[in-house]
Amino acid sequence: MAKVNENYLKLPGSYLFSTIGKKVSAYSAEHPDKKIIRLGIGDVTQPLAPAITEALHNAVDEMGKAESFRGYAPDLGYEFLRSAIAENDYRVRGCDISADEIFVSDGAKCDCSNIQEIFSLDNKIAVCDPVYPVYVDSNVMAGRTGVYDPGAGTWSNVIYMPCTADNSFVPELPRETPDLIYLCFPNNPTGATVTKPQLQQWVDYANKTGAVILYDAAYEAYISEEDVPHSIYECEGAKTCAIEMRSFSKNAGFTGVRLGFTVVPKELKCGGVALHSLWARRHGTKYNGAPYIVQRAGEAVYSEAGRAQLREQVAYYMNNARYIYDGLKEAGFTVSGGVNAPYIWLKTPGKMSSWEFFDYLLEKGNVVGTPGSGFGPSGEGYFRLTAFGSYENTVEAVGRIKTIQV
């Protein structure tokens, strides 16, 4: 008789954004006349840049002709894209990453959740708290996280690294030594970043302890400050301890197009085994590649026109971020993030819990954000707003938040 993977049954409640979706649908059904502004989920709203749509059209035309039709993509992704990534994301920043250390995929979410598969089940993971929920949930599904404590909202076999106002939302080195360390900078949900010396500390720590850092740089394009590293490989020694994951979702608006990549340096070994070979084996066995059309669109991200257009797109969202940050600060909220990331992290007013503030804001302002507690216990009392809306909606939402009485 077939049996289910019981680890799935351990997952508490429904996924954060489905809960939000249900609450918003229920409110809309009761109040069909209200215009709800959604600054909750981190999804982009601007259309694809012209350089991207042109590349997509051209690639579609190629696929329609016998002489340029392509079938399955090479296992690691097309050379033209991997070379563009190696050159533009790494070599120009002084990082010695070669095209054959890059694995093209259909996005960072899959890679972040699948990467744990190449590690033993008895590895102990460390995560920031609050955290992008995918890192923890994928480890729950694998059976690596122990027992859930519903009161505390924590797993017995996970090391939580609190990121609070006291440490400027940057985790401290854990007291207990983990095997796998998930880091994400610029951070979702807090919008915090690390400086290069701060990240170097993590690299040194991982090299010393034999831990592997799983570094999620999905928001790299939003970095505006000089001393913030764009890649973990800017740190000395990172190639022997870190895997980096990137996405085209937020820098190029590919949330619905789907493209990402993971870098596994060839020097990175675990008990003498090269992780590059394991990930290559996994990729080859379980994945058949991102579409040719989409990989051509990804290549256009690095063209001169693509770069210029996407700089503008990122600037558009960051202008929203500044507007939210300044507006809420003016209104007396305690805010952070929004400088190197499209997320504003605000303290809920008074003694309101994250979900109380969610309900309050939905009802009084018809604005949807994300309760901080949905990202982990240290997110309680916080709330995330995204800069991914239109400018007009952002202005209206901030105006509404300013006028509601808390």
Ligand SMILES: Cc1ncc(COP(=O)(O)O)c(C=O)c1O
């Ligand atoms: C930290 C982080 N990593 C990864 C992703 C997912 O990226 P992708 O759209 O490439 O799957 C997100 C999306 O919101 C994210 O916030």
